[in-house]
Amino acid sequence: MTTGPVAAPLTLACVLAAVVYTMGAARLRRRGDAWSWRRDCVFAAGCAAVVWGLTGPVPGGPFTAHTGRHLLTAMAGPALLAVARPLTLVLRLLPPGRPRRGLLRVAHSPAAGGLLFPPVAAAVDLGGLWLLYRTDLWGAAHRHALLGGLLELHMLLAGLLFAMAVCRLDPVRGRYGLPLRAVTLLAAGAAHAVLAKGLYLSGPPGTAFEAADLRAGAQLMYYGGDAVEVFLALVLAVQWYAATGRRRARQAARGAVPAGAR
Secondary structure: OOOOOOHHHHHHHHHHHHHHHHHHHHHHHHOOOOOOHHHHHHHHHHHHHHHHHHHOOOOOOHHHHHHHHHHHHHHHHHHHHHHOOHHHHHHHHOOOOHHHHHHHHHHOOHHHHHHOOHHHHHHHHHHHHHHHHHOOHHHHHHHOHHHHHHHHHHHHHHHHHHHHHHHOOOOOOOOOOHHHHHHHHHHHHHHHHHHHHHHHHOOOOOOOOOHHHHHHHHHHHHHHHHHHHHHHHHHHHHHHHHHHHHHHHHHHHHHHOOHHHO
16 A cells, blocks of 8 residues: 555545544433443544555655554554444434434345355455455555555455454444354454465565565554454453353343232
């Protein structure tokens, strides 16, 4: 990923999204609705990560800098944005009416359910990476600025799709269980690690990076990817803990009901 022609529009979109999110959350609190300040901070951090990856300075050689931008824009940023539940915020802000019904219709549509099926989301996300690094797509993206810009957009959206599919925090079609999402996360992490190890040995076809730069970038991809995947795994662990607590509370409540009252 490079700072291509879509970097400026995406940066502006991220800044506007952060402002709108903050204003929307403040509006919810003013009318007495509960909305955690932590979500505001997480969403702002996600937007900042994407903006930094698109336009900010990233140290290291060409490949190492590219890897750092990829981690910020396609992995860390989308993961933080998904955890902040932006769709939930929008739905709670919209009054009953056509816009809200339309948004719900899209979120609950078969197309949304298919894209957010965890294995499909993982294939879209990881498949794009494998094509970029293991085919001539890298060279073509650097020869054609528009193609490079479209790849930037794809990586951001695919990362957001994967994070939303794994976390399942927003009200979308297909409430897939924790086991499927956890296995998908493990498989995606393994595929990402294999790709990083392969890049440690040889760069994308048609490139000639210095060996030290290639190794540093591959290591950053490997360990940085692990960090983001651990973050997503913690989200799943919190969901499992909460679900277990609710189940035990229901069981305790049923056990407290006198036998004659059942």
